[in-house]
Amino acid sequence: MPWPEYSAAFAPGLTDPQCPAPADVVAHGGKGVVRRYNVYRNNVTVSLIQALADIYPAVQRITGAEFFRAMARFHVRATPPTSPLLFEYGRDFPAFIAAYEYAQALPWLADVACIERAWLDAYHAADRPALDAGALAAIDPARLMALRFAPHPAARIVRSRHPAITFFTMNQAEGVPAPLHAHDAEDALITRPGPDVIVSRLPAGGAVFLTRLLAGDPLGAATAAAFDEAPSFDLGANLAGMISAGVFTTLQPGEPA
Structure with a gap:
């Protein structure tokens, strides 16, 4: 046969x-x-x-x-x-x-599994140089909100209504996990700016902000969406944290509004 x-x-x-x-x-x-x-x-x-x-x-x-x-x-x-x-x-x-x-x-077990899957995909993603932290300083302020960010191949987001990052972190090693003190929703950012995969928690508004940026939206539109979800959203802190985590590779300037 x-x-x-x-x-x-x-x-x-x-x-x-x-x-x-x-x-x-x-x-x-x-x-x-x-x-x-x-x-x-x-x-x-x-x-x-x-x-x-x-x-x-x-x-x-x-x-x-x-x-x-x-x-x-x-x-x-x-x-x-x-x-x-x-x-x-x-x-x-x-x-x-x-x-x-x-x-x-x-009910949070599936979200922990999503983080683990994202971790493995980030580990196997293509290597790319991460965006330099000083790249924004060279941008004309009038064009800042029109900027688009090229995502790093390893960047992933996992949104959860449960403390999924806490459960994931607590169960990464042998031993007795510490007591769980939080029951809040946690949105995970998974990146690999270097050889190691990093899992971190996104602040309020950060997940929708980054989702829009990774989808190719300009900075202004992503910022507006983040403020709609979380009025306390801190644009400067979020953008600096994401660049530091290696979420982006290059900037794509756009025309000012």
Whole structure:
């Protein structure tokens, strides 16, 4: 059988325990086909569960290994991989967690998973020099609000109605987490200006401000949107913090209004 047809017949059952071994699969001497296929199927499932555990270590630490692996097994059966790169697997896992019946008591768990996914994507993003902190000083003040900012490939935002950054940070290392004292919403900024990925908390209005900038809006429009959401928004502090965090690569001057 040609390889594409053989692969199409062989692969579907690897994540579905109810699927019988393909009829055209043979073993050495024609013996033990079903048993050997089941062993291979089990190895694939275990490998994908471990890939999810490697991508979402904070989620596993929060839930415990037994709960996590049971949840991950359901995800593996529902969502087989589409890429040969294991770090690409599990992009739908946060959404799966949000809908998973037995995780409803942890409404912030899916947001922690989103931060972990963003962390991994930032880690694998292309390298680019970050915008120099003094670049704004050379801009004509009359053109400042028309500026557009080119985003760094590693820049990510995760918005949460829960203290997701706190839970993520508390579960990054072994040991007993400190007591949780805050229950406020937290918007995460994930960047990689150098070799290390940084997760930081955006202040009020910062997420909508940065979302608009990353979408290509000029500074004036992004600032207006931030003030609409948070009247206490501090433009200077937010812009300086984002440049320092390596969110942008270049400036694109625009025409003054």
